[in-house]
Amino acid sequence: MRRRWTVGGAEWAFAANWSAKAEYLYYDLGSLSHLMTDPNFPSIFNAKADFTGHIARLGVNYRF
Numbered sequence: 001m002r003r004r005w006t007v008g009g010a011e012w013a014f015a016a017n018w019s020a021k022a023e024y025l026y027y028d029l030g031s032l033s034h035l036m037t038d039p040n041f042p043s044i045f046n047a048k049a050d051f052t053g054h055i056a057r058l059g060v061n062y063r064f
Helices: none
Strands: 005-007 010-013 018-038 043-062
Antiparallel strands (some): 005 018
16 A cells, blocks of 8 residues: 655745745545456456545735
C-alpha cells in the first residue's frame, strides 16, 4: 500500500493588514483494484482506479 500525502503553498504579507496566498495541492490517496467477472461473457478482468488530484487556489486576505 502506498503512503498518502499532500503538498501545499504559502502566504505573503504585502501591507499592514493585507496578505496574498497561493496554494497548489497535489494529493495521492493510492489506488484500488478489483478482479471482476462478467456472467454473460466468459471473461475475467481487473478494474483499477487511481485516486490522485490537483487543486490550485489564490486568495487575498484582510485582517481586521
